[in-house]
Amino acid sequence: MAVSATSAPVPAPARFDFAKAEGNGIRDFLRTFAVAVRLGWQLEANWTDPLLFFIYSVAKPVSSALILVVMLEVIGGPSGRAFRPFVVVGSALWSFVVSGIAGLAFSILEDRERFRMLKYVYVSPSDFLTVLVGRGVARVGVGLAGAAITVAVGVVVLGVPFDLGSVNWPLFVTVFLLGLWSIVAVGLLMAGVVIQTRQESWSYPEAFAGALFLVAGAVFPLAVLPALVQVIGLLTPLSWWIAGIREALFPGGPGSIGGAGSVFAGAFGHAQPGPLEIVLALMATGAIATLGAVAVFRVSDRRAKQAGLYDRTTGS
Amino acid sequence: MAGIIDLVGRAGIGPHEAADWSRRQELMTDLRSVRGRAYPRVIGLAREPSWVLFEILLPFLATAAFVFVYRAIGAPQEYVGFVVLGGALTAFWLNVIWMMANQLYWEKSQGNLELYFAAPMHFMSILFGMAIGGIVMSTTRAATVLLIAGLVFGVTFSVDQWALLLGVFLLTLAALYGLGMVLASLFLVWGREAWHMGQMLTEPVYFVSGLNFPVARLGFLGALSVAFIPLATGLDAMRQLAFTDAAFPLGTPDPLLEVAILTVMTVVSILAARWMLITMERRARRDGRLSIRWQ
Numbered sequence: 196m197a198v199s200a201t202s203a204p205v206p207a208p209a210r211f212d213f214a215k216a217e218g219n220g221i222r223d224f225l226r227t228f229a230v231a232v233r234l235g236w237q238l239e240a241n242w243t244d245p246l247l248f249f250i251y252s253v254a255k256p257v258s259s260a261l262i263l264v265v266m267l268e269v270i271g272g273p274s275g276r277a278f279r280p281f282v283v284v285g286s287a288l289w290s291f292v293v294s295g296i297a298g299l300a301f302s303i304l305e306d307r308e309r310f311r312m313l314k315y316v317y318v319s320p321s322d323f324l325t326v327l328v329g330r331g332v333a334r335v336g337v338g339l340a341g342a343a344i345t346v347a348v349g350v351v352v353l354g355v356p357f358d359l360g361s362v363n364w365p366l367f368v369t370v371f372l373l374g375l376w377s378i379v380a381v382g383l384l385m386a387g388v389v390i391q392t393r394q395e396s397w398s399y400p401e402a403f404a405g406a407l408f409l410v411a412g413a414v415f416p417l418a419v420l421p422a423l424v425q426v427i428g429l430l431t432p433l434s435w436w437i438a439g440i441r442e443a444l445f446p447g448g449p450g451s452i453g454g455a456g457s458v459f460a461g462a463f464g465h466a467q468p469g470p471l472e473i474v475l476a477l478m479a480t481g482a483i484a485t486l487g488a489v490a491v492f493r494v495s496d497r498r499a500k501q502a503g504l505y506d507r508t509t510g511s
Numbered sequence: 512m513a514g515i516i517d518l519v520g521r522a523g524i525g526p527h528e529a530a531d532w533s534r535r536q537e538l539m540t541d542l543r544s545v546r547g548r549a550y551p552r553v554i555g556l557a558r559e560p561s562w563v564l565f566e567i568l569l570p571f572l573a574t575a576a577f578v579f580v581y582r583a584i585g586a587p588q589e590y591v592g593f594v595v596l597g598g599a600l601t602a603f604w605l606n607v608i609w610m611m612a613n614q615l616y617w618e619k620s621q622g623n624l625e626l627y628f629a630a631p632m633h634f635m636s637i638l639f640g641m642a643i644g645g646i647v648m649s650t651t652r653a654a655t656v657l658l659i660a661g662l663v664f665g666v667t668f669s670v671d672q673w674a675l676l677l678g679v680f681l682l683t684l685a686a687l688y689g690l691g692m693v694l695a696s697l698f699l700v701w702g703r704e705a706w707h708m709g710q711m712l713t714e715p716v717y718f719v720s721g722l723n724f725p726v727a728r729l730g731f732l733g734a735l736s737v738a739f740i741p742l743a744t745g746l747d748a749m750r751q752l753a754f755t756d757a758a759f760p761l762g763t764p765d766p767l768l769e770v771a772i773l774t775v776m777t778v779v780s781i782l783a784a785r786w787m788l789i790t791m792e793r794r795a796r797r798d799g800r801l802s803i804r805w806q
Contacts, residue, residue: 242703258714405573415583
């Protein structure tokens with residue numbers, strides 16, 4: 196039986212349903228974020244047993260604190276121990292900062308150079324920034340655990356005087372959350388940088404954090420720095436974050452911002468910032484850092500698309 | 512018949528042995544391999560200038576932070592010199608950990624490792640090439656840290672025995688990169704643990720090596736470090752030789768004894784690296800696991 200060309204209905208050509216790629220707003224955002232967090236955690240932690248993972252995670256921050264403690268002992272002896280809470284808390288917080296800053300940048304480098312999945316992740320319907328931040332959360336979590344253990348070691352082994360009852364919890368929670376936001380912003384900035392650079396960029400986040408270590412007052416008061424460097428420190432949100440956490444954990448203790456002859460004291464007329472000043476300064480500097488980081492990331496993203504950098508692998 | 516047996520027999524040996532070359536041809540190939548592996552590291556310095564900021568200037572600021580710690584607690588000036596010398600040597604240690612020890616694992620992930628095994632050269636050429644390229648990279652960073660810090664912080668070195676100091680420095684590099692060659696094989700076997708091992712070998716090793724303070728202050732732990740970690744041995748010997756009039760805790764061996772320790776470390780690590788590579792190559796051809804990525 197002959198079939199004429201016009202008797203059977205011709206199926207309409209398949210059309211791409213753009214609605215499928217647009218997603219479902221907040222639901223898709225949360226799902227993307229949750230999957231990215233889970234993926235980041237699996238990549239970070241599923242290669243070994245929990246005990247070994249724990250040892251690896253705390254060895255670095257505890258060693259950093261011990262280096263500073265021995266430096267104090269070498270020079271100050273027993274009198275240097277008064278400075279011990281300052282350096283233990285500062286170095287513990289700094290390990291958290293380094294993890295947070297490195298998390299986003301390492302997500303880019305791992306997916307581009309090692310797993311070679313970055314281009315696929317980028318073209319998927321998931322929001323790229325959400326995936327990046329989610330991937331970085333695992334490292335932030337590990338950094339947080341390392342920081343907490345370092346403080347615990349400081350209290351139990353090194354004799355750092357700490358009273359849970361005297362902690363200013365509202366200040367702690369407020370400053371911690373605002374600081375976390377700033378750390379992620381700096382991490383985003385570094386992600387924007389490593390998109391443009393080569394495989395050896397693994398060391399860049401830590402190098403950048405090392406430079407901030409100088410101006411953030413993590414392990415010494417800003418007042419010992421030259422005036423210009425103090426100003427840079429006062430414009431850095433991480434300086435206010437560390438000062439705020441210190442003030443919350445050890446109210447009235449020695450702070451990293453201010454002091455006799457400091458730029459802060461000269462500009463504001465009193466020796467040290469109060470809790471409200473710290474929160475306001477953290478909000479202001481954090482907002483500027485966030486806007487700057489997003490701008491850098493967007494410019495980097497655009498240039499990477501133009502130059503084909505998301506598909507690039509390098510080596511040396 | 513003998514030709515057929517020769518042909519069949521070749522399947523069981525590596526490309527380097529299978530190549531029917533004279534000694535001179537083998538040597539020239541190995542030297543070309545050393546140059547070829549060092550080339551991307553040396554030439555890469557000029558190709559992407561961002562490394563100057565991230566690998567020289569920013570790490571210098573991190574070193575400066577420890578100088579300010581000492582200043583904050585009123586330490587004598589020679590301790591600033593200790594920090595600067597330690598900061599310079601970290602360039603080599605980081606290079607050994609991340610660009611020697613971790614490198615073969617990354618080469619495996621990138622698919623280059625099987626090419627190395629298939630090429631008719633000795634694998635040690637690859638490691639020597641990586642080391643030479645790494646030394647060039649790190650020397651620029653170390654020299655910059657020493658120069659800038661020396662000027663900015665007014666560090667004055669007081670050296671009586673320049674030749675011995677230079678010898679200790681070169682031996683320290685040899686021992687460090689020899690250790691890197693050993694770790695390269697180990698990290699390859701450890702797989703995903705390699706990254707975390709790299710992290711374990713930074714700050715904890717800085718601590719036990721006395722990076723920012725005299726290692727003698729660590730007592731028995733410091734003595735163990737001087738005996739087994741080239742960074743600790745070399746740093747302590749160089750401090751003794753570069754700050755001869757400094758008053759700092761005694762208790763570590765004389766520099767000449769530390770030279771002997773470094774020499775033993777160098778010889779043992781290079782022999783161990785060679786043995787491990789041969790073992791690894793045999794294993795690679797036997798079960799093929801070393802070409803499987805991301806394990």
